Amino acid sequence: MRSYVILTLLLSAALAGCAESTPEAEPDDVTSLDEELQVTDDTGIIRGVVVDSAIVPVAGVTITIQNQGLTAETNEAGEFGFEGLEPGTYFLEASRLGFLTVQQSTEVQAGVERPPIVRILMERDVSFNPYSATQVFQGFYQCGTSVLVVCGAPNILLESQITSDVSTPYIFVDADPTYVQTEMVWQSTQPVSPALSFEMEALDGCDDSSINYLAGARGESPIRASVNETVLELGTIGGAECGIYHSVFAGDALNAAHCVSGVPCLPVGFSLEQEFEWFITTFHGYTPPEEWWFLNDGALPPPS
DSSP states (O other), X not given: OHHHHXXXXXXXXXXXXXXXTOOOXXXXXXXXXXXXXXXOSSOEEEEEEXXXXXXXXXXXXXXXXTTTTEXXXXXXXXXXXEEEEOSEEEEEEEEXXXXXXXXXXXXXXXXXXXXXXXXXXXXXXXXXXXXEEEEEEEEXXXXXXXXXXXXXXXXXXXXXXXXXXXXXXXXXXXXXOSEEEEEEEOOOOOSSOOXXXXXXXXXXXXXXXXXXXXXXXXXXXXXXXXXXXXXXXXXXXXXXXXXXXXXXXXXXXXXXXXXXXXSOOOSOOEEEEEEEEEEEEEEESSOOOTTOOHHHHSOOOOOO
């Protein structure tokens, strides 16, 4: 009898302990964009997050509000947001290379600072295979300075290769690249100006581009420059419609407008009959490691 009483007391104490440790209700969902999104008495916001089938946030997804001309891009946490929206029903479209496009609707209410988060699930497009490819070009820099391609000027002005200079070609790539890296290597024949520089520009066929200058590099062999997806979109690079214009200059100075702050960048240098090679690698659906060079071993990095 005494054992039964003791067992009952112990069981009651255990249950009481469990009751006291009941977890509290989880706090409201928040996003890193909440402080940036402002509401008014007349307008509301959309808060959202995009994940894949493994519930992993998907960055770089373009979110479009249909029939509104409004777009946003998800951050590293897969979050996106819109503000200044009148109350009503909105239809969202989420798209990114390598995923199937998704459409979803949501309601906007005026004055609500934390409306429910719109959760968008994106499935990978099994028909899409990320890939990369390298093009190799052999160039010949007839003569020029660090600010002017002297012997190549007629080719630029007349848009025709009337000299043997191939220091200013258009490089065409497959449509919608994610990343483009240009590497330049040469055996210097210039004891006075052994360094060269090159620029990557968006020009021909890119009249609607937001920018022309994409990237550049300077120094002694080898040198490289890369352009990410955001800059490529601003330059409207893609397919045969628009190539990347590469220009080579003598010396280690780029155009003064492109000089890096705090780094000596004087318009000096002269080169005559200098051969070089370009290795231009385009990536689709992924980007290479930051330290990757094609020149290291000629191996393309696998999709990450």
